[in-house]
Amino acid sequence: MNVPYFDYRPEYRHLQNEIEAAIRRVLESGQLVLGPEVSAFENECGASLGVAWAVGVNSGTDALTLALRALRVGPGDEVVTVANAGVPPVAAIRATGAVPRFVDVRPDTLLMDPERLLAAITPRTRCVMPVHLYGQPPDLDAILEVADGRGVPVVEDCAQAQGATFRSRAVGSFGRIGCLSFYPTKTLGAFGDGGLCVTDDPELAEQLRMQRMYGFRGDRHAHCEGVNSRLDELQAAILRVKLRHLDESIARRRALADRYAAGLAGSGVELPGRTPKVTHVHHVLVIRTAKRARMIEALGNAGIGCRIHYAEPVYAMEAYRSLGYDMGDLPVTEQACQSVLSLPIWPGMEDGQVDQVVEVVRSCR
Numbered sequence: 001m002n003v004p005y006f007d008y009r010p011e012y013r014h015l016q017n018e019i020e021a022a023i024r025r026v027l028e029s030g031q032l033v034l035g036p037e038v039s040a041f042e043n044e045c046g047a048s049l050g051v052a053w054a055v056g057v058n059s060g061t062d063a064l065t066l067a068l069r070a071l072r073v074g075p076g077d078e079v080v081t082v083a084n085a086g087v088p089p090v091a092a093i094r095a096t097g098a099v100p101r102f103v104d105v106r107p108d109t110l111l112m113d114p115e116r117l118l119a120a121i122t123p124r125t126r127c128v129m130p131v132h133l134y135g136q137p138p139d140l141d142a143i144l145e146v147a148d149g150r151g152v153p154v155v156e157d158c159a160q161a162q163g164a165t166f167r168s169r170a171v172g173s174f175g176r177i178g179c180l181s182f183y184p185t186k187t188l189g190a191f192g193d194g195g196l197c198v199t200d201d202p203e204l205a206e207q208l209r210m211q212r213m214y215g216f217r218g219d220r221h222a223h224c225e226g227v228n229s230r231l232d233e234l235q236a237a238i239l240r241v242k243l244r245h246l247d248e249s250i251a252r253r254r255a256l257a258d259r260y261a262a263g264l265a266g267s268g269v270e271l272p273g274r275t276p277k278v279t280h281v282h283h284v285l286v287i288r289t290a291k292r293a294r295m296i297e298a299l300g301n302a303g304i305g306c307r308i309h310y311a312e313p314v315y316a317m318e319a320y321r322s323l324g325y326d327m328g329d330l331p332v333t334e335q336a337c338q339s340v341l342s343l344p345i346w347p348g349m350e351d352g353q354v355d356q357v358v359e360v361v362r363s364c365r
Helices: 009-014 016-027 036-049 060-070 088-095 114-120 140-149 202-211 233-244 246-264 292-301 318-323 331-339 351-363
Strands: 053-057 078-081 099-102 125-128 155-157 177-181 195-199 285-288 340-343
Touching: 009 016, 016 036, 016 233, 036 053, 036 195, 036 233, 053 060, 053 202, 060 088, 060 155, 060 177, 060 195, 060 202, 078 088, 088 099, 114 140, 125 140, 195 202, 233 246, 246 285, 246 351, 292 340, 292 351, 331 340
Parallel strands: 078 099, 078 125, 155 177
Antiparallel strands: 053 195, 177 195, 285 340
């Protein structure tokens, strides 16, 4: 049987009655944008994370962009982040006019290396943006210690890690602002795009609410320069349903990840390590292999989907070569980009499908 890299349909069928009832409720309400479903979802999702305020926006990238703008990050400023997490964090930084400054990652977890963070902070640094890659955060205690010591706020990119915890506390609740994505593949995925900013600071929450709708403050007067970045009622209603089942969904992801780990033991492929004090949500099931091209071919021939997260550091991409980085500047990041491969993992996946993937991976000698 074919194994797609991702398939939302089994989860949809499992929740079909609840989801379709939520959609009907919105369509019959007469309100499609920034209505009661968005407000309720903001309250419910914020409460699930243990934060006071949540502001729905139209994507995870916009969540990062608006978070930086709320913190007054702009042209001439620097934001410290990683280069192995794809384009979105860098696109958000550049959207404010600021410049990304990259720090290398740890060789075990492939997450921001706190020991290298201090050297990356300069007098122009206005924010540190750790990316909680693949489903777990880096060592937030160490990162916050460095950032707080230099008076620099932290914005958490939680796009790949909603539901994860650090020291039994939800990710997104550690920095000044936490940013979530509801892209369909995420642990809490919409049926389209969506995002959320969370914070315990009421003034930042107010800034974020204005920023997402042209700078308005419950009126048609622009109090600041803003954009159009609204989470719509239909997606909010669907997300409210899926939020109620998030623990169940994550438990299934963990069971699948454990099955992969057991099946791949002794195969020669390597799974990234786990940060101490963390509960992992396995948004992506990543392996590292020196036989990536051969493995991709074998998986494709067997009808199994796979992806690479991510194949090159952002600074090696044409659009960002002007940032001034050269290959060799971040050796751990570059080694990771050459060896990582993402295997299928999604809540409706069957055990037999995992076993099929494992069989193919193990056959690549």
